[in-house]
Amino acid sequence: MTASGDELFLAHRAALLSIAYNMLGRVAEAEDCVQEAYLRWQRASRAEDGEAIASPQAYLRRVVANLCINRLQSAAARRESYVGVWLPEPLVEREATPPGETAAEQSETLSIALLRVMESLSPVERAVFLLREVFERPYPEIARAVGKSDAYCRQLVHRAKERLALGQSRFSVSSDEHERLALRFAEACASDDVHALVELLSTDVTLYSDGGETREPVHHADAVARFILAGRERLSQGSSWSWRIARVNGKPGVVILVDSSVYAVFALEVRAGRIDEVDIIVSPSKLRHLQA
Numbered sequence: 093m094t095a096s097g098d099e100l101f102l103a104h105r106a107a108l109l110s111i112a113y114n115m116l117g118r119v120a121e122a123e124d125c126v127q128e129a130y131l132r133w134q135r136a137s138r139a140e141d142g143e144a145i146a147s148p149q150a151y152l153r154r155v156v157a158n159l160c161i162n163r164l165q166s167a168a169a170r171r172e173s174y175v176g177v178w179l180p181e182p183l184v185e186r187e188a189t190p191p192g193e194t195a196a197e198q199s200e201t202l203s204i205a206l207l208r209v210m211e212s213l214s215p216v217e218r219a220v221f222l223l224r225e226v227f228e229r230p231y232p233e234i235a236r237a238v239g240k241s242d243a244y245c246r247q248l249v250h251r252a253k254e255r256l257a258l259g260q261s262r263f264s265v266s267s268d269e270h271e272r273l274a275l276r277f278a279e280a281c282a283s284d285d286v287h288a289l290v291e292l293l294s295t296d297v298t299l300y301s302d303g304g305e306t307r308e309p310v311h312h313a314d315a316v317a318r319f320i321l322a323g324r325e326r327l328s329q330g331s332s333w334s335w336r337i338a339r340v341n342g343k344p345g346v347v348i349l350v351d352s353s354v355y356a357v358f359a360l361e362v363r364a365g366r367i368d369e370v371d372i373i374v375s376p377s378k379l380r381h382l383q384a
Contacts, residue, residue, distance in 0.1 A: 100148045101133050107227070108156050110200040114222050115160040115215075117180025117207050119381045125159040153229065154237040157219045161238070164215035177309060179302040179371055180207045181378040182357045184347060185339040200226060201342045204359035204371040206256065208300065213252055220245050221252040267344065270362050271337065274344040277360060277367060278335050281324055281346075289317040294366040301372040316370060327355070354382045 108129060112122035132155050183201055210218055216238055223229045223237065231242045273292060280288040293313040300309055310319050327333050333350045346358040357379065361369035373379065
């Protein structure tokens, strides 16, 4: 493997990680897929694979997409037996507004809410939707990547967009507005102010959690506010805890720390000036990559 080959791979590594994470929702698994793609890239380059040399970007996207499809298909049984709503591992940036390259990479990371609803798509639908709608790849490249026809891929994208319409409609809010709401949300929770919290929530807000007292969705502003504050009260008993605003999958959210370790991550979706969805990730296995 030549140095130029390594440089070519490294030039595409961030985009490959983004594809893998958005498909799998797990950081370590995404990194594993990208590492396997690197090994295949090495072998293809040594064998002077024409496509790998002529179009490394398309070759690597195809390899990563298929590795992720295989993982999702093998994980289907595990996902079916999952208790409650499945939520992905969160990606957390400490800065509320990450600079430069980090911001560009975060722009290709889908929100927790959209990754959650993408669970309704099949592995191939998920790959085609991501490659077309997020990474804006041409249909011939996508068709070759997943082994389907152009026409079939177009149908998959159309069907996926119909099923995910609610998730996509939530991308219009400005980052500044989202950050202000996240800050007010955290302050209301910390001060145990149920009325202030209800004021920040839309009437038909829904809360999803991957653990704790419930794994079933909680609906409506008053019920969601009281659920959150009940958890805050339990946390306050005998624990030293704090909170901070951070970017969660590219959007402002709230991280809860207990004894300096990440205890929970709140991802917030905003619509029409209010918080429309709250996703709480508390499963230790999903927060392990944040503890360092």
